[in-house]
Amino acid sequence: MNTECKPEQLEFQTLGRREVIGRFDGGRITSDGGGFLLREVDQRIGLLDRLAACFTDHRNPESIEHSVRDLVAQRVYGLALGYEDLNDHDDLRKDSTLALLVGKRDLTGERRVREQDRGNPLAASSTLNRLELGIPKSAISDR
Numbered sequence: 001m002n003t004e005c006k007p008e009q010l011e012f013q014t015l016g017r018r019e020v021i022g023r024f025d026g027g028r029i030t031s032d033g034g035g036f037l038l039r040e041v042d043q044r045i046g047l048l049d050r051l052a053a054c055f056t057d058h059r060n061p062e063s064i065e066h067s068v069r070d071l072v073a074q075r076v077y078g079l080a081l082g083y084e085d086l087n088d089h090d091d092l093r094k095d096s097t098l099a100l101l102v103g104k105r106d107l108t109g110e111r112r113v114r115e116q117d118r119g120n121p122l123a124a125s126s127t128l129n130r131l132e133l134g135i136p137k138s139a140i141s142d143r
Helices: 034-045 047-052 068-080 086-092 096-102 125-133 137-141
Strands: 010-015 018-022
Touching: 010 034, 034 047, 034 068, 034 096, 047 068, 068 086, 068 096, 068 125, 086 125
Parallel strands: none
Antiparallel strands: 010 018
């Protein structure tokens, strides 16, 4: 009995002009492919946008490379994929799959502003920590 095997693929929402396709024939491989399903759901219900709107950004606008929405998305996807500790993001900041989930256009981080950040498309744990624990400078000076 002859069988004709056709490789199946999953097509996800695009990122700009970039197609996002899940296939099973090798290439760039990730064990975090389930994140694409989470991204699909978020694009339909807008949860990350609504969650990011709950934060007040006290950072200097001239120094910002990652929006609050990007930082919230990075943290939420990290948690959903089992990376509960902030220090996991010191390695995850290089992850192209997580960068795609967050919505970064530069998946390799080669176009980052600061030379020492190049090769890392996402935020480091210290930046995420400031988002989670940050308070306005005025609150510190009032003490």
